[in-house]
Amino acid sequence: MVQLSDVAKRAGVSTASVSRVLNHPQKVSARIREQVTLAMEELGYVRDGAARALASRRSYSIGSVVPTIGIGIFASGVERLQQRLQEYGYQLLIATTQYDSSKEMEAVRSLIERGVDGIQLVGQEHDPQIYRLLTARGIPYVNAYQYDADNEHPCIGFNNQRSAWALMRHLLELGHREVGIITSPTRLNDRISARLKGMLACLKSYGIEQPESRIVEVPHRIADGRSGTRALMQRHPELTAICGTADALAIGALFELHAMGLKVPRDISVAGYDDLEIVRHLDPTLTTVHVPVEQIGQRVADYLLGRIEGRSMPMKTELEANLVLRDSTARPRATTATAAAG
């Protein structure tokens, strides 16, 4: 395999010069730069990243640990992150946990072994071991998709709790009092927990003590949203609204209610969270919370790159996750109430 010294020989210069034209072209005279560039092309030289990483103590790659990219919102965020990194000559290493926290430690370790210069995590609750490892090795990291002012770790995201509160308030302001909640598993998922917490807190502030039986926890696929909805409606036919902690579940609710012969929003309202591409096209279009995934991906890249280059970066970046009102929510069918408490 052709290596740097071959290029040097061909160009009639030292290996140092070749390395310089690769890494600090401005430190090298135009003549040498040309000779070397030519030699590299003639020989089809591709530099060896392992050797470069070993010598420079930089891998020019960053790692991303996400629960999944197959379903939900992370794929777009990861994609934007990757694109941004690519612009700066960095590569993205992916690891998924499948929402299994024991896999997270393993994933982080594996990424560190690969020498990543920075790591993106999702959410803020992680094994202390993980934080310890990252800190001990001085690897920049950032918790994405969740903003929490009180947390001690850097984060880039939005306030899941607050926007979930806003979503629920929207339903309550419309006059709903009997609201069913479908949530994906909250265990080990601080974003979903925060959303649920926000919804419940909002209900409480309106004087509503949500009974356990009006909350169903299911996996996060459309089919689960359907079965959750069925269960909910069987137990509580009086419900006038269903609120999902994720769009996939709300989509399932929409479909299942339709199959049950109920008309949304006339008979019952539905709201989701994520603003997946499709929900603006559904009939009815879905009221939801827009999550700025691309923005997060890009900001994460910028943050990590900044930290790697030693720039000082803001510890916390809060992005907006705004309520998007569409057609799936309306006043409950025959209600006189406008809004009870405040």
Place this chain on the structure above:
Amino acid sequence: MVQLSDVAKRAGVSTASVSRVLNHPQKVSARIREQVTLAMEELGYVRDGAARALASRRSYSIGSVVPTIGIGIFASGVERLQQRLQEYGYQLLIATTQYDSSKEMEAVRSLIERGVDGIQLVGQEHDPQIYRLLTARGIPYVNAYQYDADNEHPCIGFNNQRSAWALMRHLLELGHREVGIITSPTRLNDRISARLKGMLACLKSYGIEQPESRIVEVPHRIADGRSGTRALMQRHPELTAICGTADALAIGALFELHAMGLKVPRDISVAGYDDLEIVRHLDPTLTTVHVPVEQIGQRVADYLLGRIEGRSMPMKTELEANLVLRDSTARPRATTATAAAG
């Protein structure tokens, strides 16, 4: 940073022994294995992948170059690939091209620089430079998502053309003769081209010369499916069926036709290709071709890992992409024809 020699010192053994317990534990006595394992834990040792890669000439990572993971079918395939690799201690490096072929060469190069031990590409049409580079460096690679017996490169996928043919035949057998086609850009996308080719060939075999005006090419988002459908119906109100080369477009068609007050499949049939999770839930459920993405992801991992370990692997693996009949297709409204040609 604690390194291998520190572990060796602590355990009272040579660096070679430490390396051995890491890489070939069976070559080492139980006593040393324990001492070393203990020392590693006490010191919190994490091995340096760059040094390992440089010394062993293996990076234990593989690269995947896909058009995009944000939309469409690739996310799940990539995820399955990643999971499988993880099981074997390999990491996945991701690069996306955004369907821009000039970025592909760049991506491959970047992955090679990172020392990936194998590469997955999508489709079979790639810059000859890419194949040359891969071959010259002896890096195993495989073309995924497209099976073509005549192509000289290893591939794991399905026959896009044949299943698209089957999809169109289904429509024609139902009696449709006026079929509109919505396709995503075919330039630089051999999978979509093959699908379109299959559809047109099928039409031709039924004696139908499809006019250009009954084919619209649009980007591959739902909204584009909608606008494409609108354009198609404006030009050709006589259409009795619309066939998309991807589900996103067919979904858009479904929504747009609904908005136009047409009932699917009573007034017009719609068929797609991909079998995205959601389409089995839509109303009507969508007739489509099921693409075995997870299977592809897994097979790609197995193939690449096999090649890396020097095992001989089948050059070509054909997977099934089967027609899934659902409710969006039916006989055209008022037709006497059953099926014209054969």
Place this chain on the structure above:
DNA sequence: CGCTGATCTGTAAGCGCTTACAGCTTGAGA
């Protein structure tokens, strides 16, 4: 014309690991 400093180039010492090879120990068989 020699000196100074700026600019460029080359030399060579690692970066932290793996592994070929050699040396040592041990047990079985003669």
Place this chain on the structure above:
DNA sequence: TCTCAAGCTGTAAGCGCTTACAGATCAGCG
């Protein structure tokens, strides 16, 4: 008891790059 093979372990030579440092060159100036 001696020999030999088998099984472990240690020594040390790289893997292909980057970069600190030193040396060379050259323009500008007194």
